[in-house]
Amino acid sequence: MKTSTGKQSGFRKTLQRTEEIFFRSLMLLSSGLIVAVLLMIIYSILKVGIPSLSIEMLTQTPRGGFYFGKEGGILNAIIGSLYLGLGATALALSIGLPVAIFMNTWLLRYKRLVNTIRFILDLLWGVPSIIYGAIGFTIMIMMGWKTSLAAGIIVVGFFVLPIMIRAIDEGLKASPMGLTEASFSLGATRTELGFRVLSRQCFPGIITAILLSFGRAIGDAASVLFTTGFTDHIPTSLGQPTATLPLSIFFQLTSPIPEVKNRAYAAAVVLTVIILLTSVLSRIFSNKYKKQTIKF
Template sequence: MNRLKQIEEKIFRIISGFAAYSLIAILIYIIAIIFIKGFNALSLDMITKTPQGGYYYGGEGGVLNAIVGSLYISIGATVIAVIIGAPAALYLNVHMIKLKRTQNTVRYLLDALWGIPSIVYGSFGFTLMLFLGMNASLLAGIITVALLVTPIMVRTFDEVLSTIPKGLHEASLALGSTRTETAYKVLFKQGFSGFITAILLSFGRGIGDAASVLFTAGYTDLIPVNLDEPAATLPLAIFFQLGSPIPEVRERAFASAAILTIIILIISLGARFLAKKYSKSNLK
């Protein structure tokens, strides 16, 4: 009987250990495959040139248009998300601090909002675009991606703000500051690491999302100059090039995927590093 128990223990420890380590293996496998395939076709031209004539038949050029377009869209969307999301997160933690129940309900709704898939945001962005009489453009893309990343922004920032001790908040109010001053001068500073994480997370999500910009941002070989011009995006560049029957173009899709992966890796690891760095100086 006792032996049986020990065998069962052993087996399940091995299974669960295997499951945990397999995740590391899967991640390394995915990144290795993307890099090995991508670095073959990756050249300086890929990141410094826009598509030239005949690019989609294997001609000269690169995906600079898509890189710049993606950066524009995700920076624009992150800025909007900060303007809308940061005050909302602060409101949740300053004005509503006494209403525990309401706070929990709001967090619950925000979590549910986070789960809405990006294709739904994309479709809604498209309806909104038609309603406002716009064309597929940089601006429409920015608005749609902003809708997508705002809940992420609020919830991530809120996660850190909610851990700030109540005493700090009370001390600030006791010294005679208004609630706005408490929010922006005390809680914002104390929760700055969370703010950085929220920005990078929103930015990363914005740059990698394809389904939301598919309808709204359009696609072009030029670098957009105005808000009403269409903009190419990196995920869509990968998607479209991969659909091509010409091997050179497919190779470039893999190279574009490697570029996108590098950007995402820098953002994810940077977010961890910066969050650690800025939470060091916090009051304990």
């Protein structure tokens, strides 16, 4: 009996080790494939884009014949993308922060309702951006609006809104329950708890949500295709159409002229650098402000 029991325990240990090795190898393989694909994409963009990148391209707007290989730059698309990304992120933050705080203060007792809201937000997160653009374009036609920076900000703002809410919500969920109890014991209202206590506690999460939303907004092409329009000029008001880097890349890639296609890769380099900087800043600010949070 002892011999059979020892054999079974030995077999189980061997099986567990085999499973551990298998899944660890699978994880390493998957991670390696993801990193390899990412590096291949970045390499292909840099290989063609960097030789075509110049100071003039970054500091000038398109001139006559730019899309036929003549002089000019993509400054209009860079400025337009920054306007759009900042505006959409500000709109999403102004709506998303109160909603996330409301879910984690006033709705604490209604767990089923909160879970339902989170489920809906996760579904909205997965909706393709072109759906938002199509709905926004339909509303624009009904209201008689033209393509403009304001329309793009509204549509992209609602596109990144689920990201903003869920990112802040996760930060608020991670706040210690003792902090909430201590605030109520000192006579704090739910408003004071949400905006003065919990928002400061999850400030790293809010910074991360802002930067993630900005990176998603600045890199989106499908939703702005219907709403912002395109122009060779830098917009001076919210009612004017604006160019964005994703659309600039798209229009230049469709050109049969090789020089124009190379410029598209150069614009892709600029967009990639902006998104990578956003991700790096998100990590830096998150780690910096984590040290200032209360830990129980």
